[in-house]
Amino acid sequence: MGDINMEIGAAPELAFINKAQIRVDASYQRPLKEKRVKQILRDFSWKQFGTLMVVDQGDGSYTVYDGQHRHAAACRHPGIIEVPAAIVTLDQAYEEAQSFLGVNINRSAISTVEKYWAGIEAGDEKMMQICSVLEDAGCEVVPPGTKSPGPNRTSSISAIQRSIERYGDWAVTEACKTIVAAWPRDNAALSGVVIQSLARLFKNNRKVIDRERMVMKLVGKDRKILAADAEALKRIGGGDAAVSLAKVLVEIYNKSLQSNQIQIGAKG
The missing domain is CATH 3.90.1530.10 (Conserved hypothetical protein from pyrococcus furiosus pfu- 392566-001, ParB domain)
Known part of the structure; x- marks a missing residue:
């Protein structure tokens, strides 16, 4: 005992x-x-x-x-x-x-969303940081006990936390703002893979990357097709989904750009 x-x-x-x-x-x-x-x-x-x-x-x-x-x-x-x-x-x-x-x-056997809201109740520093970053981007975590998807809502708590740790608050905020602006009607746009990919690019290209250009390049593009392209790259070169998607996004952003091109950079 x-x-x-x-x-x-x-x-x-x-x-x-x-x-x-x-x-x-x-x-x-x-x-x-x-x-x-x-x-x-x-x-x-x-x-x-x-x-x-x-x-x-x-x-x-x-x-x-x-x-x-x-x-x-x-x-x-x-x-x-x-x-x-x-x-x-x-x-x-x-x-x-x-x-x-x-x-x-x-408490155990609860989802990451439930852990997030429990952390907010308990004043957990990491959960409060996630909340602050999302609020700055005009986004929020899906409320507990509800099925309320929305283009500005996410359940990707673990991915956001990893992104904040690797790339910082600013990069994650910029990533979320980009996603919401590019796909305003996509209820699943704020996925962990997309957030991690964009946060990496913003962090590693802070001096040259233009969020408005990234939004312009993504508007009208099917997010699912981008994910499929990233998956094809992953099968060819290995690595994880976020890295593969980041490579696809770099190619899209740099197309027809003569200067201030962005690079995938380090993982963080």
Whole structure:
């Protein structure tokens, strides 16, 4: 039993609590993501709401450490007075903050999108960075529990995280802006392969690459055909799909260009 924590503490009390009695402790919670609150309101359903994790403050009030955005949405919803909550008692604010961070870490068998939104709730630095980069590009991650594709929505969390680590925030933002502008009606355009390919080109050609030119060259081109061309290159020369697509994009961009041509460059 050495690998099992037996000091699990007291079981939480389950109850419905008036939403006005619940507040957020700003000392450790991250600022609300307004888009996230609005998305919850648009898709509000008790079936998706779940249970808030709150701390009894002993004075008739509670602080929420898991479910901040759901609580904010409930507070704005005119049809809701009480919300379901699991009530725990903690000794100090530090313990509360640790619970806030740990509650989403110890969950498994969830999708990368679910991990992303859990990370946003927990203030995870990497997930917040992804959110910031996408917001700068006018994009967002597909909301959890919904099938809401859109030309500015993505579920490619792992690919975006890798791209940020390899190529930086600016390159990924430029890549996403390019994709949305080039294929405004393509609900699957923000795929991991395309994001990684373009981010690589923006990072390695920052001084010469022109996003407007890249958009102009891609408008009207079928993204699926580009992917097929990249796959053919991959079969011939090996490598991964993102590298092959980057080579295709370089050829398209440089066509008829006499100067300031771009190169595929290092992977990062």
